[in-house]
Amino acid sequence: MRPRGGASHVTAPRPYGHDPSFRRSLALFRAFLREQDDPEGCYSLLARDAADQVEAYDGPVAGRTVVDVGGGSGYFTEEFRRRGAHAFLFEPDLTELGDRPPDSAVVADGYLLPLRDGVADVTFSSNVLEHVADPETFLSELARVTRPGGLIYVSFTNWLSPWGGHEWAPWHYFGAERARARYARRTGRPAKHRLGENLFAVHIGSTLRQVRARDDITVVSARSRYWPFLAETVVKAPGIREFATWNLLLIMRRCPT
Numbered sequence: 001m002r003p004r005g006g007a008s009h010v011t012a013p014r015p016y017g018h019d020p021s022f023r024r025s026l027a028l029f030r031a032f033l034r035e036q037d038d039p040e041g042c043y044s045l046l047a048r049d050a051a052d053q054v055e056a057y058d059g060p061v062a063g064r065t066v067v068d069v070g071g072g073s074g075y076f077t078e079e080f081r082r083r084g085a086h087a088f089l090f091e092p093d094l095t096e097l098g099d100r101p102p103d104s105a106v107v108a109d110g111y112l113l114p115l116r117d118g119v120a121d122v123t124f125s126s127n128v129l130e131h132v133a134d135p136e137t138f139l140s141e142l143a144r145v146t147r148p149g150g151l152i153y154v155s156f157t158n159w160l161s162p163w164g165g166h167e168w169a170p171w172h173y174f175g176a177e178r179a180r181a182r183y184a185r186r187t188g189r190p191a192k193h194r195l196g197e198n199l200f201a202v203h204i205g206s207t208l209r210q211v212r213a214r215d216d217i218t219v220v221s222a223r224s225r226y227w228p229f230l231a232e233t234v235v236k237a238p239g240i241r242e243f244a245t246w247n248l249l250l251i252m253r254r255c256p257t
């Protein structure tokens, strides 16, 4: 994730009113295509979209405590704050935090958050799960800091998604190391991600089985994060879902203790 630019403190109008819709998906897709040239526009839009999704399931975040785990340079935290939430960023990587992180950002690993149990109304993690070696422990920590009845938002790009190889996608289908080498050859720069180091092959089927087997959380929705239609249906089709979901969004609730 790239550092934020100057316009991030301006309240931007919401680009669309319904989720899901073609207009929304198209706006997100266009923003992704411009990500390198306009990271500010891309991540601000993504942050507004994700905050809309949280509010669609849980009502306004104003006045609530939101914990953003692995939030990079803080677009999401800033958006939750703009909406009146007490939002806090926890990010382990100083480079990702950049030179202008949100106030009170905490350098912390998602495996071991410096928070007491049940402190968060909403625990939020966007596109982090595929970057941790032990997703189960990561999810346990999210559940621990969420209050009973609180919302847990987790999204990730699964390995077999067309975008699963990140900057070296879609060549990851032909092998991670080969795709990585191709990226370096084509761009003249080393790739940021390496499989087994800072990118892991996370699958939808096994992740769903894992979260559904837990007794501390219930799954409210498992859906494609960006699709304008069949967003929940696609996730119900074993095999196909690994290729067609692109990015899995899990909306979960912490069970009463």
Ligand SMILES: C[S@@+](CC[C@H](N)C(=O)[O-])C[C@H]1O[C@@H](n2cnc3c(N)ncnc32)[C@H](O)[C@@H]1O
Residues within 6 Å of the ligand: 001, 069, 070, 071, 072, 073, 090, 091, 092, 093, 096, 108, 109, 110, 111, 125, 126, 127, 128, 131, 132
């Ligand atoms: C692809 S970026 C996503 C950033 C932001 N959440 C977003 O959706 O744009 C992945 C982030 O996960 C963070 N991360 C990796 N391992 C982590 C861990 N163990 N705990 C918390 N965050 C982690 C990285 O530092 C990075 O900021």
